[in-house]
Amino acid sequence: MNVYCLLCQQRYVPKLGWSDFLTVKQADVLCDVCRRSFSLLDGERCCHCDRPFSLVADSYRHGELCTDCLRWQQADEWCDVLTKNRSVYVYDEWMKDVVTRWKFRGDYALVEAFRADFCREFFRHFSSDVVLVPIPLSRERLYERGFNQARALAELLSLPIADVLERIDSEKQSQKTRLERLRTVQFRLRTGEWRCDQCVLVDDLYTTGSTVYHAARLLKQAGMRDVSSFTLARA
Numbered sequence: 349m350n351v352y353c354l355l356c357q358q359r360y361v362p363k364l365g366w367s368d369f370l371t372v373k374q375a376d377v378l379c380d381v382c383r384r385s386f387s388l389l390d391g392e393r394c395c396h397c398d399r400p401f402s403l404v405a406d407s408y409r410h411g412e413l414c415t416d417c418l419r420w421q422q423a424d425e426w427c428d429v430l431t432k433n434r435s436v437y438v439y440d441e442w443m444k445d446v447v448t449r450w451k452f453r454g455d456y457a458l459v460e461a462f463r464a465d466f467c468r469e470f471f472r473h474f475s476s477d478v479v480l481v482p483i484p485l486s487r488e489r490l491y492e493r494g495f496n497q498a499r500a501l502a503e504l505l506s507l508p509i510a511d512v513l514e515r516i517d518s519e520k521q522s523q524k525t526r527l528e529r530l531r532t533v534q535f536r537l538r539t540g541e542w543r544c545d546q547c548v549l550v551d552d553l554y555t556t557g558s559t560v561y562h563a564a565r566l567l568k569q570a571g572m573r574d575v576s577s578f579t580l581a582r583a
């Protein structure tokens with residue numbers, strides 16, 4: 349059987365592998381070369397946010413924590429907000445290209461390329477007794493892109509999804525300083541009702557943590573007992 353790789357469009361003979369999660373044989377949607385270009389997070393990492401210590405200077409490491417997490421932990425209003433973050437891939441040049449194509453050029457089908465790794469890693473770190481909360485896009489962004497990448501990822505996991513957050517700030521976060529970002533209210537709650545008191549926020553990227561910390565704080569304030577996050581890549 350010959351099929352075309354979702355990324356490079358070359359013909360290849362798909363390998364049938366046992367998926368760890370689905371226990372059915374599934375053919376990879378990528379050729380071997382593209383599949384091997386993804387880097388799973390590996391080696392020593394920050395125990396809180398999953399940042400690989402091999403990718404940062406020694407001065408960013410404080411025992412088990414990275415500098416960013418230490419700062420969150422030292423701030424009274426943030427220290428109990430997020431239980432942990434776990435991610436799947438290193439956000440390297442390859443991953444940047446793939447995410448750009450998927451998210452900004454609307455190549456929705458590419459989510460299939462993440463399925464096996466995303467599901468396997470999720471259940472290594474979290475139980476199935478959680479509700480997933482995808483980080484929302486602003487209405488303008490959703491209109492531009494046609495889909496919310498965080499929701500597309502959450503849907504891979506076949507767990508309950510609660511769209512309880514709404515984004516209220518459409519300004520580019522990256523143009524703000526850390527302090528400005530911390531002061532900005534990014535989300536509001538659409539409902540305060542859920543059947544589960546443990547949730548996992550889902551997003552494509554974890555960079556400074558600002559987005560997930562804001563979302564997590566809102567959920568904690570509304571009574572959620574435990575909030576963690578799971579992202580496709582860790583910058």
Ligand SMILES: [Zn+2]
Pocket residue numbers: 353354355356357358378379380381382383
């Ligand atoms: Zn390929």
Ligand SMILES: [Zn+2]
Pocket residue numbers: 394395396397398399413414415416417418
């Ligand atoms: Zn960290």
